[in-house]
Amino acid sequence: MDNGWAWVEDGAGLDLFVRDLALCLSVHRDRSPALVWPDGVDTVLAGMRGVPRQRADAELPGVAAGTADLTTGLGELLGCRVGSRYVTLPTGAEGPATAATDLVVLPVLGGCAGRVDPAPPGRARAALTRALEVRLRVGEALYVPRGFGYTLAGTRSPCTLLVLALHPPSW
Template sequence: MESAGHGIETFLRDIALCLSVSRGTSPALVWPRGGEMVLGRLAPPGPRTACSPTAADVLAARLQRDSNTTELTSGLGAWLEAGVDAAFRSVPPGRSSDSLPEEADLLLLPVRGGCHAHVEPPRDHLVPPPAGRPLGLRLRVGSAFYVPAGFTTTLSEAHAPCVLLVLSVHGAPRP
């Protein structure tokens, strides 16, 4: 049941609305209503601070099997009329991630901690990045960051272990 209208349906509708404008063209950050509540269901109870990188990897593996993840992927797939796959990625403090896959549109949803995302457009992109440098922004629990296929994304600057749900959206954007 949705609490004050901010349950999973509202969360998914806000993301789908954002992607209806930005999908296939440019990165977009949205703070969907109910984001902290919906994503909070994926993170287990307990302290959210002291967690070693190994523990963050274990948490990511455990979340991979969670039924709430399936509810998110199937719900978003229905809204977008597209296939949606989920994977969890951990970002240890003081380290950068490898580039995320560029083959599909990505939706980055932090479920624990926060990190910095660096995004670069493809070389043949019509609009150059502002000031000639990559887009950089801080991701936190409750945010949803959309990155179109072909853009290069790297994650870094986690002050504590960060775990993100990475949703890959497959299929052409709806006209």
């Protein structure tokens, strides 16, 4: 079966990527945003075969094409459900939002500016006291905790992002 991943035999690159993300989230989850450069990202990007397809995998609703192994592996390590989707930001786009669930934003084509605002009132565990502003490039991943406001902007050309949504387990 062709699952779209270049490493089919051992999955070492995907395993490194998933473990690096899980390690980052184990430190920052529900506390503060984080920027991470996970090992194995080249394998993950190669597995997407260039421009991401805009349809979802038939086997797993809410999982973007070519990301089923990634979402399953991350979900198993973190003990949660992980969904994914591709988002394309047109040139000059700017979109403020509030994370309804924990998010990991990973540029797969192009780059954009990212801003995560301080924690909303009542988030005593949150460590961020002022806005975090970053330039997201291919190979970098931005973690945005649930409830934090964030903005993606500053695209000079269209930018495609893979957004991973971390949902609590359903028992």
